Amino acid sequence: MSREARGRRRSGSLYRNGAACTTQIRGEIRGKLHAETIVVGGGVIGCAIAYELASRGKEVILIERARIASETSSAAAGMLAADSETFHTTVMSMLAYESRKRLHQQKEQLELLSGIEIGLQQSGFITPFRNEAEMKKYSDSRRSTVLPTEQIWWDHSKLQREAPWISKETFGALYRASESELLPVNLARAYAGAAQTMGAKVIEGVQNVSLIADSSGIQGVETSIGRLTCKHVVVAAGLQGGEILKQVGLNLPTLPVKGEIAAIQFAKHDADYRPDKTVYADNVYIVPKANGEVWIGATSLPGRSDREVTVEGIQKLLASAAGWVPGIQQAQFIRAWAGVRPSTPDGLPYLGACKCVPGLYTAFGHYRNGILLSAITGSLMADLIAGHSSEELGIDELRPERLSRKEIMQ
Template sequence: MVNDGARVRSRSSNRDLRKTLSRSRTNTGIHGKLHAETIVIGGGVIGCAIAYELAARGQDVLLIERGRIAEGASCAAAGMIAADSEHFSSPMMLNLAAMSRRLLHEQSEQLSSLSGMHIGFQQNGFITPIRLKNDLRSDSAVPTPRPRDSEIWWDSITAQQEASWLTKDIYGAYYRPLECDVLPVNLTQAYARSAQALGARIVEGVHHVNLRVDANRVQGVETSIGTMTCQHVIVANGIQGEALMKQAGLQLPILPVKGEIAAVQFPDHSGQLAPDKTIYAEDIYIVPKANGEVWIGATVLPGESDLHVTAAGLQKLLERAVSWVPGIAEAQFVRAWAGVRPSTPDGLPYLGACESISGLYTAFGHHRNGILLSAVTGSLLADFIEGKSSEELNVQGCRPERFNKRGILH
């Protein structure tokens, strides 16, 4: 899943959002009221989900974004809510993913109502095809055990009956009916608009953000539009989070992992050539989206942070996609884009309160699961602001300062 970077977006809906945000700045007099109970730094899906949850709980929240809402991380994502399909390294992450999927189900109707936006929510299920019987004994191919009702085995005959567009060169497939997907930019914007509808303030184009810390307590942020004071600061700006935390003397390392995605579209008369369920294979994912496109991703390039789509990467994606869904060879190419995932050394996001600096919180480093974990991250951070601990929330493994305390970083 690609969850950071890129420059592709829904232009008409973004123009509408910019008008809304502009009206919000005028109506709240943001330049004259540079104080909030909680300041959220970052206007991607994580930051906007947090702002929404805080506003829903009656908090005075101000979100600041250096560019535009959904311009970076969230416009490069594939938008899969793959709680059962994703390979997680810990039971904690499995639980968070399942919680987040459930929360998003619960939120989807309210988000659409408050924001007036269609988030592209679909629950068509995900398919993981298996080419050979021997693959079932491979550690990389056997899914993590799930509750019985979340995964169904299809033999090759059933797979062809349920997904006639799938290659016939398979032994069988796992079908996970609870999996769903969204349009990531729409979801991010819906969180932002809904947060505003509940009283949150959002300001775009805020540059030169610096943390203000005094006597081991956060005091606010210095920005291009002035000094902002607050009781709490939540750093949720993805790949830029590491640099911001260094200002407070904290080492929260991030490794950029570039990924490329392509979009194709089938003509109306394509019939049984076009997939109607997501393919979640070991080497690729193929996602039919609510906007009529099919998204194909994603390459994995650790350490790279440019946003260029390479010919080699695109060729690899399309060849793999056609090997699973032959009809893609007949589809119309629409566009391709690249993004950068913010990865951490142990694969777990930085979530929670910083123990050494009172009032400072983090919510970044989600790697390929930003969209999936957005709803639960919003809920968790609101819980942290209300005073709950990592132990109470069962997310001790995501403590922001965990590497420093283990002596990994000096």
């Protein structure tokens, strides 16, 4: 760590060797319950916003009801799939590309300031097909993709040379070299740790958050640790975001979508069977991680908000994965977990200023792209708080009250 960075590090550092230091942070912040901006929600989105604001020299407090990255961010696979993901709006596609680029640019500083490696790897993604008809069906389904993607076609021979671990029955695959992935919890914690190094306050275990607003706008939040006053509040609380906004008369609905993930590991003598690129298939994704594990996901269960791992779900994932990478059948099963993603009725996140409550902003509803869109979301929210408009930033389609104006909600 540089001398400048060491000088900025506070005694109540959020993470020391990966362990949270919540008690010290609380003790440090009591008696100074004011900041220019309060960010509600300690997932990757909230942490990225706190990091961006702190990097611009702004005073910020981040509050999280449990632990940093303990909710949706902990269930993500960490794919930066700007090319592989299907986006149906230009704004989302452009934000995905820009955010992936920013994450690569931020890597060095995040790891330097936080002391946490985010496990960023760029080995490319492959989307495999069993036959020509399957490939054509996929191509037809992608015609609505608004921006061209960077990809090349690998026929059967090329695929077997470049990915000898894939099933011999595979017809061919699309390869996207710019795609990358990382360790999602590490990313969120790195954002939080780096933000604190630059002066932000991060407090975990903050319950019962209530917005305080009057006719002139937002005044702060009432919480289990007392009242925190501010000029701006950013609600980045995922599935809880909608409930918090109801306190000020805003209806921003979110739909829970449960997903399950399994982690496996290959023995050293089976290293030749371990994929070295992410497999992004229509029925499963297989992601080799920097920690030596391979993550397999994900089921998609709309309307489910429990975090229980089911035998049926994991069996389905492992069977689908082994169909593409047969060596998975010899790998060691490590663990499985589940999480819930926040979706919105139109598939777009609530990102922007709430016009009916001055000083109140929202940044949630990213569904399956929270990790990918974290960097650009942090930058955009900092720009909005600095006075830029959604129209100026090109994100008016994502404004929080858009559904009410379209009379989608009753």
